[in-house]
Amino acid sequence: MAHPSTYQPENSFTKWLDARLPVLRLVHDQFLVFPTPRNLNYWWTFGGILTFMLAVQIVTGIVLAMHYVATPEHAFDSVEHVMRDVNWGWLIRYTHAVGASMFFLAVYVHTLRGLYYGSYKAPREVLWILGVLILLLMIVTAFMGYSLVWGQMSFWAVTVITNLFSSLDAVIPGLGTQLVQWIWGGFSVGAPTLSRLYSLHYLFPFIIAGVVVLHIWALHIPGNNNPTGIDVKSPRDTVPFHPYYTMKDGFALVLFAMLFAGFVFYAPNYLSHPDNYIPANPLQTPQHIVPEWYFLPFYAILRAVPDKLLGVMALLASISILFFVPWLDTSRVRSAKYRPIYKWFFWAFVVTCLALGYLGSQLPEGLYLVLGRLFTAYYFGFFLIVMPLLGRFEKPKRLPGSITESVLGPELEPPTATRPAAATKKRKPEAVL
Ligand code: HEM
Numbered sequence: 001m002a003h004p005s006t007y008q009p010e011n012s013f014t015k016w017l018d019a020r021l022p023v024l025r026l027v028h029d030q031f032l033v034f035p036t037p038r039n040l041n042y043w044w045t046f047g048g049i050l051t052f053m054l055a056v057q058i059v060t061g062i063v064l065a066m067h068y069v070a071t072p073e074h075a076f077d078s079v080e081h082v083m084r085d086v087n088w089g090w091l092i093r094y095t096h097a098v099g100a101s102m103f104f105l106a107v108y109v110h111t112l113r114g115l116y117y118g119s120y121k122a123p124r125e126v127l128w129i130l131g132v133l134i135l136l137l138m139i140v141t142a143f144m145g146y147s148l149v150w151g152q153m154s155f156w157a158v159t160v161i162t163n164l165f166s167s168l169d170a171v172i173p174g175l176g177t178q179l180v181q182w183i184w185g186g187f188s189v190g191a192p193t194l195s196r197l198y199s200l201h202y203l204f205p206f207i208i209a210g211v212v213v214l215h216i217w218a219l220h221i222p223g224n225n226n227p228t229g230i231d232v233k234s235p236r237d238t239v240p241f242h243p244y245y246t247m248k249d250g251f252a253l254v255l256f257a258m259l260f261a262g263f264v265f266y267a268p269n270y271l272s273h274p275d276n277y278i279p280a281n282p283l284q285t286p287q288h289i290v291p292e293w294y295f296l297p298f299y300a301i302l303r304a305v306p307d308k309l310l311g312v313m314a315l316l317a318s319i320s321i322l323f324f325v326p327w328l329d330t331s332r333v334r335s336a337k338y339r340p341i342y343k344w345f346f347w348a349f350v351v352t353c354l355a356l357g358y359l360g361s362q363l364p365e366g367l368y369l370v371l372g373r374l375f376t377a378y379y380f381g382f383f384l385i386v387m388p389l390l391g392r393f394e395k396p397k398r399l400p401g402s403i404t405e406s407v408l409g410p411e412l413e414p415p416t417a418t419r420p421a422a423a424t425k426k427r428k429p430e431a432v433l
Helices: 012-020 023-032 042-065 075-084 089-117 125-148 152-170 175-184 191-220 241-266 293-304 308-328 342-360 366-393 403-408
Strands: 035-037 238-240
Touching: 012 023, 023 241, 035 241, 042 089, 042 191, 042 241, 075 089, 089 125, 089 241, 089 293, 089 342, 125 152, 125 191, 125 293, 125 308, 152 175, 152 191, 152 308, 175 191, 238 241, 293 308, 293 342, 293 366, 308 366, 342 366
Parallel strands: none
Antiparallel strands: 035 238
16 A cells, blocks of 8 residues: 655664665565555465565576576486486475475465455456466466476477467468477477577566566555455554564465475475476377376366367466456455355356366366366356356445454444444445446
């Protein structure tokens, strides 16, 4: 929330710096005393967890890059060299590989939290759009990183996914094939493909970091949403970010790090595919080509459509539809806590994503294919039918008069002239737009 600066430089150095580059003022105003709703629950700790994960991926990635060789002849061996010969190389590599999974786990929770509490609604549309952009960049970055191992799954995943562009041949004959060969830098996935994937995989995390800065900037203009979805109305509704949320975020981060460490130390390969320990062989296609777990729902959507071009369009639409959510949802109330029907559709959407994840790992045939199509239909129906229509018909529950009332209850609220409606039962649901 934009608020007047309360920073007081304490010594001559901080006064000098403040007059030239008020970076300490920025940290003080935006991260220490920043007024934050007093009722944020643990779902709000994932933004901090994500920031931590981005830093982990960048730091471990830079160290890996010191030993990695981006040529088809040496890529696989250079990864094994890191694992076996480099001091603590196994830890760096497993942290980076498992880190990608944990990053996606956190980003999916973070996004679903936004969908549940209506954090995309005005005035937070730009914040949301920047989030979706980050998600897209993360998907591309993780895909490129996976290819660098140059194992069987890496190689064939690159072959399958880059080949999707050839579907454009159905629009302009030859265009798709030209595009694929341009991406490959040749007539098949090979040395030029690997070096460009490496170059971009190194670049993208820094672009993500830049968009994250914009994301947090866009958050700090309207301030946080909160579980009630109602706006901050008085200073009583907020607490300073430090120490209240630095402590809460820190505690959640420790729990998350324990889960992360559990995978790194006890099951580092649990989340990945064993075939990626076979060096890439362009002459032998694996029996089943499956992506990493975090791409499985999108993979299921791609395969649910029996036409190549339409399948690719459905795949792209499954992510880009998120850009339009602020305008697809017509409800006047933000939080699903007060939307008795939407709540159920939301949980059905979560089940759909999990089911699509499972189906993405199975062969697209028989019952799996039928279910894949049904869940794909619900996935899009949720955004295109439920969100626009339900908001018009659903009767929301009564909203609390303020954030403070939702925490302390109406009876503890001082009866002030500014809050007459808080205790009345017949109060109309608050409009948010
Ligand atoms: C690298 C990835 C990301 C990072 C580091 C990040 C970081 C953050 C941080 C620090 C916050 C404030 C704390 C919180 O509300 O949890 C936040 C809020 C938010 N983020 Fe993200 N985010 C990321 C990705 C995304 C994505 C993919 C989306 C949605 C598609 C998204 C949507 C939002 C929304 C709507 C809020 C406001 C929440 C509220 O106030 O209710 N973010 N993000």
